[in-house]
Amino acid sequence: MSPALEATGLGVRFRRTWVLRDCSLSVPTGRVAALVGPNGAGKTTIMHTAVGLLRPALGSVRVAGEAAFVAQDKPLYDSFTVAEMLAFGRRMNTRWDDTAAAGRLAGLGIPLERKVGGLSGGQQAQVAVTLALACRPDLLVLDEPLANLDPLARHDVMRSIMAEVAGRELTVLLSSHVVSDLEETCDWLIVLNGGRLQVSGDIEELLDGHLVLTGPDGASAAGTQVVGASRTGRQVSMLVRGAPPLDPRWQARRPGLEELVMGYLRSPESAALPGLTGVGA
């Protein structure tokens, strides 16, 4: 399937500091991709480059079709009413579905005549997402859409995005540094760390391709690719990639998404990328 988003050799620099280096990835159409990484990893940079807010110093990003973007903190014009925000979207876009947008807001119980500045954080997030969806985008880019929202609003926003994905051929790229928010909704994982790409792939395949091993200190890990290891007393626990090791003293199980992400973030030198075979330990 052709990718909805494709980055090749992407490098972004602010003055003399490289905030993104040699980043190549592709997200297939129809996926909900989670972009995770610690603060300052380059998540926002990669998104800004994808939607044209930043020009890369090296490489390129290609979006198949139209992209819609909801920036961090969900910026809206506070003095506008919700109806005026919709008018803004209608006049600023070639593709615009007014009925869907108005219907969506009515369904969420957000009054059109209310000033945006007077809405709750969750409602503002919903208005921002509604504006982005009303452009009928092929790719929806959401930068930390769940930040600063209470658990109920996080759930509501996520559920309403998922409803849109189910309804049509829409690819979503969303960033978060809270992995548990993404567990149920995303099927593609991108891990960024310190401006470098560590992981990019289908979540199920990634989880199937990794093992969490626990065993006594001194057990041989020969025959596996170790992503990272941690020691507690005499017990060693590690995340490995590929086939289980020969040493029978290991207990192996499938990792959770959070374990997989944390395993890679703790070992910035490891990577699991398509077409990349050598994985350091």
Next chain:
Amino acid sequence: MIWVTWRQHRAQLLVTAGFLALLGVLLLGSALEASRYVAEHAPPGCPGPAVACGDLAAALGQRYNAAYSVFGWMPLVAPALIGAFWGAPLLGREYERGTHRLAWTQSVPVRRWLAVKLSLLGGAVVAGGLLLSLMVSLWRPVFRTGVDSTFGNIGVFNMVGVEPAAWWLYAFALGTAAGTLFRRTLPAMALVVAGVAATMFTLFQLSDHYAEPVRTELSGTVLLDDPDARLVSAAWVEPSGREVAEPVGSGCPRRVDMGQSSKNAEAWQACLFGKGYRYAVYHHPPSRFWRFQWTEAAILTLTSAALVGLAVHRTLRRPG
């Protein structure tokens, strides 16, 4: 895009339009009252240069000054306000609130967003400046028949002709550029106020050099007979024809005047003229009004273009 511009900037547009309307009503009322006064009180042949018209001229002068004091601050303050409230928030506020990431990720390209906003708001600013100039130019002749001070008085000069439009446009461009530099509204506003004041001072100094001053040699008086001329400099001319700043060894007693009196200075000048000295005055005659208007407008417009170019360049280079 036109609706978006209107919706985002309607507060500035309405306040400015309301202010100009209020000033228009004030000027119209003042002019009508003065015309009625002239119709009722003017002796035959007045207003005019005749001696009998003196009382009428004084009464009109009082009315003129009363109205002028209401808006005499405008040449300096109006451009500063335009720059601070039209220019500085245009990009500064978008950056400050992060809304540029909303505005510049819609289908309308950043280039077009900028072009529409700059041309519509810039056009409105120029129109507002021209309207002010038109109103002041229609109002003044009601009071000042025969005598004019549109050239010599820098405050009036900056309120007539094309000057207000040029100043307003310059302040708007300066504010817009400052908004991209600071990416915040308040510092950009401060820069505009300081920048407009500094530019006004600089151009005031520079205006002496817009043209080669005319040299007039006076004898018996140190005052030009044209009160609307702009003085550049003056010097004494010795009987030998040499020009000096201060006559030395003329033999005329020079005493310092006390208080408001200029008796001693006048006596000294009369003595110098009596010894064959003349007084050379370098000045610009009022006939250079349009030359000066267009020179200053050109300087301001070109600077505005450069500032807008800077703002556009900074915006397009790294919009994020």
